[in-house]
Amino acid sequence: MKIYTDLKKFSAINPVVTIGTFDGVHLGHRKVIRRLQELAQKVNGETVIFTFYPHPRLVLNPEDNGLRLINTLEEKKVLLEAAGIDHLVVFPFTKEFSKLTYVEFVENILVKQLGMKYLVVGYDHRFGHNREGKYEDLKIFADQLNFKIERQDVLNMDAINVSSTKVRTSIAEGDIQMANKYLGYRFFIKGDVINGKKLGRTIGFPTANIDPQESYKLVPKDGVYAVKVDVDDKRYLGMLNIGVRPTVNNQLDNRSIEVHILDFDKDIYFKNITIHFYQRIRNEQLFASLDELKAQLAKDKIEVERLLG
Known part of the structure; x- marks a missing residue:
């Protein structure tokens, strides 16, 4: 072209x-x-x-x-x-x-x-x-x-x-499955991996923080999603959180996009990766402790593997 x-x-x-x-x-x-x-x-x-x-x-x-x-x-x-x-x-x-x-x-x-x-x-x-x-x-x-x-x-x-407005509405409401049906492919976000607070690794779920680069890029509704992640021409399963991470974050206006890539331990800081969205699993939640958060993340991982594995 x-x-x-x-x-x-x-x-x-x-x-x-x-x-x-x-x-x-x-x-x-x-x-x-x-x-x-x-x-x-x-x-x-x-x-x-x-x-x-x-x-x-x-x-x-x-x-x-x-x-x-x-x-x-x-x-x-x-x-x-x-x-x-x-x-x-x-x-x-x-x-x-x-x-x-x-x-x-x-x-x-x-x-x-x-x-x-x-x-x-x-x-x-x-x-x-x-x-x-x-x-x-x-x-x-x-x-x-x-x-x-x-x-x-x-x-x-x-x-x-089928219209762009309806697709945008579906994505904004977190109805990724409906958006994907209209699109004919999986909605995706490309972005650079940037430095975060590295709190995920302390509970066994390290995450990559994503910068979508363009301010006008549509980001789905806050919550946890089952995704697939392209890194260096390879595709991995992942679970992604969009929101303010209320359990570990005191700045509740600081919205982030972070993905935990399953069975992956490489350093990918500053790499450009692609996130393909499959399904919204749950709302973002405030947990009473890090142990409760860790237990829920373990359940989320099982659900991602069930949906995508």
Whole structure:
């Protein structure tokens, strides 16, 4: 997959294009991608995803710092390449760009600069300033500018429309299994192992503290999770805690992500590792003593091995 941040360097044969933030690259997105690939094959063309960075909401509503995204940009690149996309345009989203009308955007960027031959849009997609460009408007415009356009219906699972918002809600509520069902893969967090207080090793459960690196990366609800951990191209079972560790922490505003990797004793400080989430086991708890915490962690380990082993 070729990646562009400068449209002057873009080159593709009969580009078949779709546009969006593609947060999560979930099953709904993959339905659009499959159609993109079918059309590209039909017209001897190549698939193009046109996405934005930063996310438009982060630019248009900077005071609303509550937005959290399923994927970082680098994660999204990996997922889209795995999905078989030929070209990815990462277009810088600015307030100035947001003022373009849908006519200016389609004509000046998609047609003149990309050379678009086919456009595939999602069921509710709108273009341009104030999202004023509807599908019906674009169909008329397509005839004038000599490209074809098609709208994809929403993917429906269990009478629920699959969307990035629904995936984000599931993750935020700790319903990892539902999120994974919508995503079509295990939700994951990549991050560097950073120094912690090293209290886990004193009770026989050493943990790696994870820094997700991007402040906008969505982190699941506090609690204990069954996970798998990628370290140096090998995968291990793990149990992960998200929260304030109330039994051992006096700074209850100090939220952390820490994972105990089962049957593992290597030094991985400052390594970049990947956590794949499988299931939430329980809420985070305050224990009366370290012995009670240790006993519960032993039970958690058995549960992780039962679920994932």
